[in-house]
Amino acid sequence: MAKRSLTDNERKVLYGLVHHPTRNDRELSEALRIKVSTVTAIRRRLGASDYFVTRRIPMMHRLGWEILLAGHGRLAQTANPHASARMREILEGRFPTIFHVAMSPDHFTFLGMAPDYTTSRRDLEELRTAMHRAGLSDTGLLSTIVFPVGLTVLGNFFDYSHALALAFGIEEKPPVALHPGEVGDIELSRKETDVLRGLVRFPELSDKAVAGKIKASRQAVSKMRRTFEADGLLRTVRLPNVRALGFELFVSTFARFTPPATLKARADAIEKTLKVTPSFFYASCNMESVLFAAVKSYEHFSSLRSLFGKYYEERGFLAGDATIHIGLASMTDILRNADFSPAIQTLQGPMAR
Numbered sequence: 022m023a024k025r026s027l028t029d030n031e032r033k034v035l036y037g038l039v040h041h042p043t044r045n046d047r048e049l050s051e052a053l054r055i056k057v058s059t060v061t062a063i064r065r066r067l068g069a070s071d072y073f074v075t076r077r078i079p080m081m082h083r084l085g086w087e088i089l090l091a092g093h094g095r096l097a098q099t100a101n102p103h104a105s106a107r108m109r110e111i112l113e114g115r116f117p118t119i120f121h122v123a124m125s126p127d128h129f130t131f132l133g134m135a136p137d138y139t140t141s142r143r144d145l146e147e148l149r150t151a152m153h154r155a156g157l158s159d160t161g162l163l164s165t166i167v168f169p170v171g172l173t174v175l176g177n178f179f180d181y182s183h184a185l186a187l188a189f190g191i192e193e194k195p196p197v198a199l200h201p202g203e204v205g206d207i208e209l210s211r212k213e214t215d216v217l218r219g220l221v222r223f224p225e226l227s228d229k230a231v232a233g234k235i236k237a238s239r240q241a242v243s244k245m246r247r248t249f250e251a252d253g254l255l256r257t258v259r260l261p262n263v264r265a266l267g268f269e270l271f272v273s274t275f276a277r278f279t280p281p282a283t284l285k286a287r288a289d290a291i292e293k294t295l296k297v298t299p300s301f302f303y304a305s306c307n308m309e310s311v312l313f314a315a316v317k318s319y320e321h322f323s324s325l326r327s328l329f330g331k332y333y334e335e336r337g338f339l340a341g342d343a344t345i346h347i348g349l350a351s352m353t354d355i356l357r358n359a360d361f362s363p364a365i366q367t368l369q370g371p372m373a374r
Contacts, residue, residue, distance in 0.1 A: 027266070030055055032189045034063040035261060038073060040182035040193075042257045043250070071262055076359045077224040078179065078256045079217060081134045082170040084368065085205035088141045089173060089304055090118070090133040091311040092165035093275060093346055100157045101126055105354040107155045111148070112356060117363035118144050121302075122356040123271060123313075125348030129157075130273045130313070132302065134170075134364065141167060164344070166275060166309045171204040174284060176295050176303040179258050179359045181315065184299035188268065188317045197292045199284070207254055212237075214368050216245045220255060221365045260301075260358055263315040264350045270316040271353050276309065276333075276343040283307045287338060298325060315350070322347070 027035065037044075037053045037060075046064065050057040067073060082089075096104055105124045112119065118140065121132040135141035145165060152158045176198050177183075183195040209217065219235035219242070226234070232242040249255035263271075278287070284307055291305060294312065299321075302313040316322045326345070333339050357363075 030059060031063050031067065032185075033191075034060055035067055035072060036182065036185045036189055036191055038064060038067075039180075039185055039259045039261055042075070042259045070265075072265055073259045073261045074358070075224045076179070076258050076260060076361075077221045078258055078359060079221055079361050079365055080178075080202070080254055080256065081361070081364060082202050082204045083207045083252075083254050084209065086134050086136045087170055087204055088135040088138055089168040089170050089175075090135065090141055090145070090165060091131070091168070091275065091304065092133075092145070092163050093128060093130045093273060093344070094152075094158060094163045095128050095160075096124075096126070096157055097159040098127075104129075104157055105356065107157055108152075108356060111151045111155060111157075115151075116144055116148060117367050119148070120357055120361050120364060121359055123273070123348065124354045124356065125271070125346070126352055128346050128348065130346060132313075138167070164275070166311055168304055168306050168309070171201055173201055173304055173306045174199055174291065175202055176291060176305065177300050178256070179260065179301055181259075181261050181263075181301045183295075184263070184268075184301055184315045185261060185266075187299050187321075188266070195295055197295050199288055199291060207252060209368075212241075213245055216242055217249060217255065218365050218368065220246055220249070222362045224257070258359065264353075267317070268315050268350050269318050270322055271348045271350055272312075272314045272316050272322055273346045274310075274312045274314075274343050275345075276311075277340045278308055278310070278338055279340045282336075282338040290332065290336070290338065293332070294329070297328070 033053050033055065037049045041049060041052060044052065046060045047057050050060045053060065108122060108124055118135045119131055119133040123130045135144065145163060149163050183193065186193045215235055216237060219231045223231050223234055228243040228246060229239040232239040246255065284305065295303060298312065298314055299316055300312050300314045304311055
């Protein structure tokens with residue numbers, strides 16, 4: 022359930038905070054045409070009430086991490102009501118490649134990144150075993166998709182702004198990315214690695230405060246942060262608390278495609294998906310795709326399922342039925358919500374010259 026109904030200005034400011042996460046209050050004021058003092062007061066109020074959190078996301082593929090993972094599975098009927106607590110115990114100090122886990126009463130989904138295929142398979146096997154031993158999975162089965170990032174379109178990487186725009190009735194044209202990302206084109210010095218770790222680990226802190234945490238100068242942290250952002254290595258995102266906003270559903274869709282349905286052949290479908298759906302994560306290669314969305318109502322979900330079911334069927338794109346998981350937002354716990362701080366701590370050796 023929503024905490025309370027937001028005012029028009031609160032909705033505008035929250036959307037602005039999510040859509041323009043690196044702008045300061047004055048810049049946001051100019052974009053939204055709301056007084057600076059009002060923007061500041063609303064930002065502080067919404068932040069204190071947990072309506073959003075800030076994350077800094079390192080685009081790990083730019084540092085040579087080649088594999089993106091997406092997976093899902095059924096939870097044992099006996100796992101609840103302690104499933105989320107047990108999963109937190111499993112993740113504690115382990116599985117740094119996993120950066121997002123959603124736990125619903127009957128299923129779970131997760132996302133991860135790994136430097137190579139061997140590391141990804143090792144962690145998946147260890148996760149499967151750990152969940153089985155903890156009584157979270159009767160069968161110990163995980164359904165996974167392994168994306169080679171260099172061949173994968175990352176259409177949305179935790180940008181909730183379009184989901185909010187659809188829910189708040191705000192007109193916008195979401196950016197559509199249809200080109201795979203570059204892999205391993207950035208190398209970091211040891212000092213740069215230390216600064217990147219600090220920025221990711223303490224996303225809410227100022228450059229000066231981060232500098233104090235990692236024993237560096239504020240000037241060095243600020244300069245490197247700006248360079249990381251300009252190079253596309255580091256992204257700041259704000260993740261809204263969709264449960265507090267009254268969103269009803271979290272939806273995840275895992276799809277496999279026929280051989281003719283390549284990325285090029287599906288370009289229009291990908292663009293339509295990103296423009297129409299309230300997604301906050303979307304990845305697709307020639308063979309498979311995964312989409313995570315926060316949906317305001319079941320009616321909206323039902324209309325989208327009907328629209329895209331017909332659209333894909335008419336074009337013969339799907340190789341079998343897509344796997345769709347629907348979880349009530351009020352009963353879904355998000356663990357490691359786009360949190361890359363465990364992963365970033367592993368950066369050392371060959372990637373830090």
